[in-house]
Amino acid sequence: MQQVLRNSQRVSLAAGPLATSKGSSRGVVRVHASADTDFASYKPNVAAFFPGQGAQTVGMAKELVAEVPAAKDMFNKASDILGYDLLQLCTEGPKDRLDSTEISQPAIYVASLAAVEKLRATEGQGQVGANASTKVLKLESIDDLWDSPPGCSVCWVHIIFEDGLRLVKLRGESMQAAANAAASGMVSVIGLDSGKVAELCKAASAEVGKENAVRIANYLCPGNYAVSGSKEGCDAVERLGKPNYKARMTVRLAVAGAFHTDFMQPAVEKLQAALAQTEVKKPRIxxxxNVDAQPHSDPETIKSILARQVTSPVLWENTLMTLFEKGLTRSYEIGPGKVVAGITKRINKEHNITNIFA
Incomplete structure (x- = not known):
């Protein structure tokens, strides 16, 4: 998941939350370089949130491309790059293929960017688009929303659309391959605070051994955390969660493997190599x-964090609470589904959020 934010003079994009090695969503690991502090004093007012993997559904983008020609053009360009008909997969399925990591990540990336085109068409007061010669996305005003594109669970606002899509494609394929290499998974734990979930992970890991350990991978909102690790570790979390730790429920997630853990390390190495060959612009916002819940401006730091994100816990709860503390008052969820809006309301019931559907 990602976010786009705006202050009185400029806009900013954010992507999810993070944890320390001890699994606390409160202790944030700072990774700023000396040349990476341009946005240290950002003050968000309006945000755009973009969903991550799991938001995809068969039928998404069908109405969008019928209503917004620029969205259809984006899917056509994406299909040329990917080598398959992405729009057909989004609108017709089959579901099992759309749900695969290697397909769902590019699908959500493109569908969310296409939804930005809808926002531009329906609420824009300025033209926001790609420079015809450089193809670098420019940012103008869209109502009160400073607008910027998403990219699955990582943000590519400073990377051109085509390069971003190629990176997301590689990321999805590499994560799928890493998942296929070892039996692993994820479990949603409902009804416990993060401290109790960390204790549950410790107990489950003690049962199955260090090489099969589990940890919190997604800090979503109070009472809703996703645990990730080996199949044996996930089994132990399900076995211990309700009787021993009084979880309301545990739910095995329909994902390919242990995302946001070291099980995905092979994908990191491939992504690092690709990022080294990709131009990253210094962001204007x-x-x-979601690796440290902090803004970044240095291109090399951004490259490092984009790679680290694959194995780092997602601290969405931490990021949202920080944004609210800094003054965020209004937001949009742009892309498929309503997952982000639901999570946001769990943290701040009074928050004003609008869905722009893909």
Whole structure:
């Protein structure tokens, strides 16, 4: 998940939350370089949130491309790059293929960017688009929303659309391959605070051994955390969660493997190599990474964090609470589904959020 934010003079994009090695969503690991502090004092007012993997559904983007020609053009360009008909997969399925990591990540990336085109068409007061010669996305005003594109669970606002799509494609394929290499998974734990979930992970890991350990991978909102690790570790979490730790429920997630853990390390190495060959522009807006819940401006730091994101916990709860503390008053969820809006309301019931559907 990602976010786009705006202050009185400029806009900013954010992407999810993070945890320390001890699994606490409160202790944030700072990774700023000396040349990476341009946005240290950002003050968000309006945000755009973009969903991550799991938001995809068969039928998404069908109405969008019928209503917005620019969205259809984006899917056509994406299909040329990917080598398959992405729009057909989004609108017709089959579901099992759309749900695969290697397909769902590009699908959500493109569908969310296409939804930005809808926002531009319906609420824009300025033209926001790609420079015809450089193809670098420019940012103008869209109502009160400073607008910027998403990219699955990582943000590519400072990377051109085509390069971003190629990176997301590689990321999805590499994560799928890493998942296929070892039996692993994820479990949603409902009804416990993060401290109790961390204790549950510790107990489950003690049962199955260090090489099969589990940890919190997604800090979504109070009472809703996703645990990730080996199949044996996930089994132990389900076995211990309700009787021993009084979880309301545990739910095995329909994902390929242990995302946001070291099980995905092979994908990191491939992504690092690709990022080294990709031009990353210095952002015009603050970019908040889900690796440390902080804004970044230095291109080399951004490359490092984009790679680290694959194995780092997602601290969405931490990021949202920080944004609210800094003054965020209004937001949009742009892309498929309503997952982000639901999570946001769990943290701040009074928050004003509008859905722009893909």
């Amino acid at each position: 603050p970019v908040i990474s």
